[in-house]
Amino acid sequence: MRHRLLLRCAMPLPPPQPPPTPRTPGVAGGRLFASLPLPPPLQSRSEVHVWYLLPDELNDASQLKMYMELLSPSERKTALSMNGEKLQKGAVLSRALVRTTLSRYTECKIDPRSFEFKKNKFGKPEILWQSDDVRMECPLHFNISHTSCLIACGITMGTPIGIDIEEKKRKTAKSILSLARRYFTPPEVDYLAKIPDPEAQQKEFIKLWTLKEAYVKALGRGFSGAPFNKFSIMLAAKNGIRISVDSNSSCDSLSENWQFALAELNSSHYMAACIEDDSRTSGSGNGQLSLGLKVWKTIPFVEDTLVSGTEAVKLIC
Amino acid sequence: MPRGARYARHRPNPRRSANFISQPTHRPCVAPLPPLQLLPMASITGSAVSFARPVKALNINSVSFSGLRKDNVAFPLQTAPQRFAVCCYAKKETVDKVCDIVKKQLALADEQEVCAASKFQDLGADSLDTVEIVMGLEEAFGISVEESSAQSIATVEDAANLIDDLVAAGKS
Numbered sequence: 001m002r003h004r005l006l007l008r009c010a011m012p013l014p015p016p017q018p019p020p021t022p023r024t025p026g027v028a029g030g031r032l033f034a035s036l037p038l039p040p041p042l043q044s045r046s047e048v049h050v051w052y053l054l055p056d057e058l059n060d061a062s063q064l065k066m067y068m069e070l071l072s073p074s075e076r077k078t079a080l081s082m083n084g085e086k087l088q089k090g091a092v093l094s095r096a097l098v099r100t101t102l103s104r105y106t107e108c109k110i111d112p113r114s115f116e117f118k119k120n121k122f123g124k125p126e127i128l129w130q131s132d133d134v135r136m137e138c139p140l141h142f143n144i145s146h147t148s149c150l151i152a153c154g155i156t157m158g159t160p161i162g163i164d165i166e167e168k169k170r171k172t173a174k175s176i177l178s179l180a181r182r183y184f185t186p187p188e189v190d191y192l193a194k195i196p197d198p199e200a201q202q203k204e205f206i207k208l209w210t211l212k213e214a215y216v217k218a219l220g221r222g223f224s225g226a227p228f229n230k231f232s233i234m235l236a237a238k239n240g241i242r243i244s245v246d247s248n249s250s251c252d253s254l255s256e257n258w259q260f261a262l263a264e265l266n267s268s269h270y271m272a273a274c275i276e277d278d279s280r281t282s283g284s285g286n287g288q289l290s291l292g293l294k295v296w297k298t299i300p301f302v303e304d305t306l307v308s309g310t311e312a313v314k315l316i317c
Numbered sequence: 318m319p320r321g322a323r324y325a326r327h328r329p330n331p332r333r334s335a336n337f338i339s340q341p342t343h344r345p346c347v348a349p350l351p352p353l354q355l356l357p358m359a360s361i362t363g364s365a366v367s368f369a370r371p372v373k374a375l376n377i378n379s380v381s382f383s384g385l386r387k388d389n390v391a392f393p394l395q396t397a398p399q400r401f402a403v404c405c406y407a408k409k410e411t412v413d414k415v416c417d418i419v420k421k422q423l424a425l426a427d428e429q430e431v432c433a434a435s436k437f438q439d440l441g442a443d444s445l446d447t448v449e450i451v452m453g454l455e456e457a458f459g460i461s462v463e464e465s466s467a468q469s470i471a472t473v474e475d476a477a478n479l480i481d482d483l484v485a486a487g488k489s
Contacts, residue, residue: 224468
C-alpha cells in the first residue's frame with residue numbers, strides 16, 4: 001500500500017509549492033509527502049546538521065527506483081559503474097541523500113532533482129548555483145561520507161564543512177602503529193603508542209583518522225594539499241579537540257582556525273565534523289564546544305527522526 | 318583519500334577518463350603495440366585481462382600514439398563525448414601484483430574481477446583502504462610514494478604505471 005502511495009504521490013514530484021508549515025522534528029512515520037518535511041533552519045555559521053541513512057534498511061525496489069530518478073544522468077551512470085549491487089545501491093543512496101537534504105534547506109523551493117554540482121579545483125564537490133537564482137541567498141555547504149552500512153550528509157550555512165564516518169570496529173590490515181608512523185605526526189604516534197589495550201588503541205586511531213579526514217575534506221584542497229603528517233589533532237577531555245599545524249610545514253594552506261566535533265553514531269560508527277572557526281579572533285579559541293550539532297536519521301520521503309540527544313548520537317568531544 | 322587537484326581538473330566526469338594518461342612526462346606506448354581490439358582488451362598487457370563492461374572508444378585527436386589508426390579500432394568511433402584510449406605500459410607482473418594486493422585489502426571474492434582498468438572507487442575502496450593499499454604497494458615493491466602521486470592514482474593501472482616508474486627511478 002505504502003509503495004503504491006509512494007509511486008503515485010512522489011513520482012513525478014510536483015512543481016514547488018508554498019512551503020508547508022515546518023514539521024515537528026522527531027515525528028516518525030506518518031504520511032507520505034510529495035515534498036520533504038522542513039527541518040529547523042540553520043541558525044548560525046557554527047551549526048552543523050547531519051542527516052544519515054542506513055542502506056540495509058532500504059530494500060524496497062520501488063523506493064530505490066524513486067531515489068534513482070532523483071539523480072542526474074551522469075550520477076546514475078557513475079552509480080551503475082560501481083562493482084556489484086551493494087556498491088551501486090550505496091552510490092544511488094548517497095546522491096539521493098545529498099539531493100533530498102539540500103532540498104530541505106532551501107525550504108523545498110528547489111526540487112531535489114534540480115541541483116547541479118561541480119568540483120572545485122581540488123576535486124571537492126560543491127553546489128553549482130544558478131546565477132539568477134534565489135539560491136544564491138543561502139550559501140549552503142555540504143559534505144558527504146559513507147561506509148558500507150551508513151551514509152551521512154553534513155550541512156552548514158556559510159562555512160565549509162568536512163565530515164567523515166568510520167565503523168568503530170574497523171579492522172585494519174596493517175598494524176595501527178605502522179599506519180600511524182607512515183601517515184600521522186610524531187605526537188599522534190606517541191599518543192597511540194601509549195595505549196596498552198589493542199582494541200582501545202584501534203578505536204583511538206579510528207577517531208584520529210576521522211578527525212583528520214574531516215579537516216582535509218573541510219579544507220577542500222585534497223589529500224596532498226593537507227598531508228596527514230603536517231598537522232596534529234589532539235583529543236583531550238578538558239580542552240576537547242585541538243588542531244596544531246607543524247610550524248616547519250611548507251604548506252601554507254593549513255590553518256588552525258577550525259572547530260571539530262566527534263560523536264559516536266548509531267552505536268556503530270565514529271563521526272567527525274569540521275567547520276571553520278569564526279570565534280578564534282574573538283578569543284574563545286578552538287577546542288571549545290561551540291559547534292552546534294543536530295543529527296537526523298532519515299529515510300527520504302518516508303521518515304525522519306531527530307536523534308541528537310538520544311542514545312544514537314553520543315558526543316565524545 | 319580525496320582525489321587530487323591535478324587529476325580532478327582533468328576529469329570533469331570521473332567515469333570518462335579512467336584510462337587517460339595525463340602525466341606531464343607522458344611517454345608513448347611501448348612499441349610494438351598489438352592492434353587495438355576493444356572488446357576484449359586481452360592483448361594490451363599480455364594477460365587475460367577482461368573488462369566487466371565495454372571500454373570506451375578512441376578519441377584519435379587527443380591521443381598521440383603513432384601506431385594507432387582508425388582502422389585498428391574494432392567498432393565504429395563515436396565523436397562525442399570525448400573518450401580515451403586504454404594504455405598501460407606497466408609490466409604484466411606489476412599489474413598482477415597490484416590486483417592481488419587490492420583484492421586482499423578489499424577482501425574481494427575470487428570471482429570478483431580486478432583488472433588494469435579497475436577504479437579503486439568502483440571497487441569500494443575508501444580512504445583508509447587506499448592508504449593501506451599504498452602502504453602494501455610500498456612494501457611489496459620497495460618504493461616510497463609521495464602524497465601527491467598517491468592522490469592521482471585512480472585505477473590499478475595508474476598504480477602499476479607509477480610503481481614501474483618509481484622502481485625504474487630507484488634503480489637508475
